Amino acid sequence: MLARLHVVISSEQDKDYQQVKKKLLDINPDFSISPNRPYQPIKDHSEFYITVDLKPEEVQPLLDQLNNDWDGEMDDCDCYGFNTKMFDELVYCLEFTYFND
Structure with a gap:
């Protein structure tokens, strides 16, 4: 099923975007x-x-790699870098949606 991840980073510089993008890939x-x-x-x-096709059993392992403390249900959750551990220090927040219909 389709998953969407909204990523906000604490920079407008292309080099920082490329750094975060590489880690995500x-x-x-x-x-x-x-x-x-x-x-x-x-x-x-x-x-x-970001969009990606994921099987239901792939969702939680992915979330665990991106951040250590999500708020909300597994199919609609978010997290903020000021009070959690992100996969990259430039990430301000993540919003994850899993369309499992």
């Missing part, structure tokens, strides 16, 4: 990653989206 080379763009709600932050 190391986690799952099947990620389809959009270009980044400025994140309007917070100055000097950028955002991008």
